[in-house]
Amino acid sequence: AQSVTQLGSHVSVSEGALVLLRCNYSSSVPPYLFWYVQYPNQGLQLLLKYTSAATLVKGINGFEAEFKKSETSFHLTKPSAHMSDAAEYFCAVIKAGGFQKLVFGTGTRLLVSP
């Protein structure tokens, strides 16, 4: 079965600091990987996705993620945090046997302080 593990339920950074949210995946076949963001009282929206093309994927709002097969990782980064980045972030992988059925991680809440 495919799964993702997000390390750290909460991450705190100062405005302007580097953002690093960790995601490790487990998959018996090449995965498709995703990062979604959820702002307070809203649904989830897609930040970026990896679908076996370029290993460095750029998304919206200055975020990017790098697929590293050797480390089974897909960490999300942003060079400089902004107050508006405060949200919950979910890593997700496509489940084997059903290409539309995403399996989500438990989420990481990003806190940004002035």
Place this chain on the structure above:
Amino acid sequence: DVKVTQSSRYLVKRTGEKVFLECVQDMDHENMFWYRQDPGLGLRLIYFSYDVKMKEKGDIPEGYSVSREKKERFSLILESASTNQTSMYLCASNGDSTSTGELFFGEGSRLTVL
């Protein structure tokens, strides 16, 4: 823009009541999904549908049923609500196989069962 609309943002029900959560999408998407979101557990798939009148169980279908009589509408039904079904419920949709993984989410329905 794709719009997924969940009719009720907040509901309070009593144990044993029958509860309907409605979801409508306006982009002619084939696939629709119901997820449950709980702190520390991320999103878990309850049911999904890939066509009108078609449905498949997700990872946690117990205590729930669904209905898809029209392509744009996907309803989640709690036949007899229980307190452990207090949660945030998220509806999502996407198109055909070329949109692999990119889900469009509604804003969520927060259900409290007393």
